Amino acid sequence: MGPKNLLFAIVLGSALAAGVFVATKLNRPPELQTGFIVPLPNALPDFSLLDQSGGLVNADTFRGQWDLVFFGFTNCPDICPTTLQVLANARRELIDSGATTVPRIVLVSVDPERDTPEVLGQYVNYFGEGNLGVTGTLEGIKTLTGALGIYFEKSPTDDGYGVDHSAAVLVINPDGEFSALFSAPHLIASFVHDLPIIMGDD
Amino acid sequence: MLRCKLPAATVMAVCILIGACGSEPQPPLVATDIVIIEAMPGKQMTAGYLSLTNHSNAAISITNVSSPEFESVEIHESLLDDGVAKMRRITELSIPANTTITLERGGKHLMLMRPTGTSSQVTLSFQSGDSTLLSVRAPFTPRNN
Numbered sequence: 133m134g135p136k137n138l139l140f141a142i143v144l145g146s147a148l149a150a151g152v153f154v155a156t157k158l159n160r161p162p163e164l165q166t167g168f169i170v171p172l173p174n175a176l177p178d179f180s181l182l183d184q185s186g187g188l189v190n191a192d193t194f195r196g197q198w199d200l201v202f203f204g205f206t207n208c209p210d211i212c213p214t215t216l217q218v219l220a221n222a223r224r225e226l227i228d229s230g231a232t233t234v235p236r237i238v239l240v241s242v243d244p245e246r247d248t249p250e251v252l253g254q255y256v257n258y259f260g261e262g263n264l265g266v267t268g269t270l271e272g273i274k275t276l277t278g279a280l281g282i283y284f285e286k287s288p289t290d291d292g293y294g295v296d297h298s299a300a301v302l303v304i305n306p307d308g309e310f311s312a313l314f315s316a317p318h319l320i321a322s323f324v325h326d327l328p329i330i331m332g333d334d
Numbered sequence: 335m336l337r338c339k340l341p342a343a344t345v346m347a348v349c350i351l352i353g354a355c356g357s358e359p360q361p362p363l364v365a366t367d368i369v370i371i372e373a374m375p376g377k378q379m380t381a382g383y384l385s386l387t388n389h390s391n392a393a394i395s396i397t398n399v400s401s402p403e404f405e406s407v408e409i410h411e412s413l414l415d416d417g418v419a420k421m422r423r424i425t426e427l428s429i430p431a432n433t434t435i436t437l438e439r440g441g442k443h444l445m446l447m448r449p450t451g452t453s454s455q456v457t458l459s460f461q462s463g464d465s466t467l468l469s470v471r472a473p474f475t476p477r478n479n
């Protein structure tokens with residue numbers, strides 16, 4: 133190797149080192165995978181609904197802890213249970229990895245007609261303890277979904293109906309504000325990676 | 335020379351045997367990786383997932399699925415349409431020649447409605463018109479969370 137080549141190697145080597153250094157710097161804070169932080173967190177509207185025990189649920193219910201909120205219905209056999217399972221598994225992985233902040237899982241029914249508190253309770257409790265089911269009047273549900281930009285609409289089937297619904301998972305911060313969201317399709321690894329960053333616990 | 339002919343005769347015999355095995359008819363439609371999820375407490379419906387392989391040289395069309403363990407079985411498809419989750423019925427599932435179709439979470443699936451009893455196994459029959467193409471039996475799988 134001649135002196136010219138040696139110099140080239142040194143220049144190239146230091147350039148690579150600098151590049152790695154810059155990349156490392158730029159990676160802080162780490163980038164989100166499928167999560168998205170809402171630039172201006174939104175306070176929840178005034179609404180009055182029920183939990184799975186028939187107790188009152190309102191905006192205050194969402195204060196004091198981080199919540200992962202999914203909108204669905206219990207007669208949904210594929211997307212809804214698959215999503216709740218992803219959330220439950222992500223939550224368990226966070227706990228197992230020693231995370232100090234772990235969100236609660238909330239299912240808001242978009243089919244309050246069939247999802248009574250009791251029906252919803254059986255469903256959310258199936259995915260673990262401490263989950264919150266929210267149902268009540270259709271108007272109450274619409275007040276909440278309308279403010280959060282969540283769409284749902286009945287879709288007739290041969291022997292009844294299903295409900296088309298937004299598939300996003302919303303993150304509500306301990307101040308009771310809608311502060312981040314995850315778009316479908318939902319992956320356990322993305323929640324495990326992104327939630328500590330969103331919750332400021334990385 | 336004689337010693338060389340003996341192995342040749344043996345090879346011939348094996349070929350005939352293999353030929354006999356190969357002539358056994360292979361079913362045109364085969365189901366694998368069958369996962370029928372246990373219905374959740376209080377629910378009258380659940381989902382099933384599996385792969386269906388068409389080993390024949392012609393397309394196969396499934397127009398009906400039935401099970402003695404359920405009043406009704408339908409093929410559905412979950413889809414994401416601009417962030418909105420929808421589920422629609424598929425009345426005819428066509429599997430092209432020599433192709434595998436996978437029914438999986440968040441996509442095409444079997445929707446099993448109104449269990450007729452408390453069996454731990456489920457039998458599924460796939461029909462095309464009046465002819466049954468395939469019958470399979472599988473245990474219920476607990477939803478693992």
Ligand SMILES: [Cu+2]
Nearest residue numbers: 209410421445
């Ligand atoms: Cu379905």
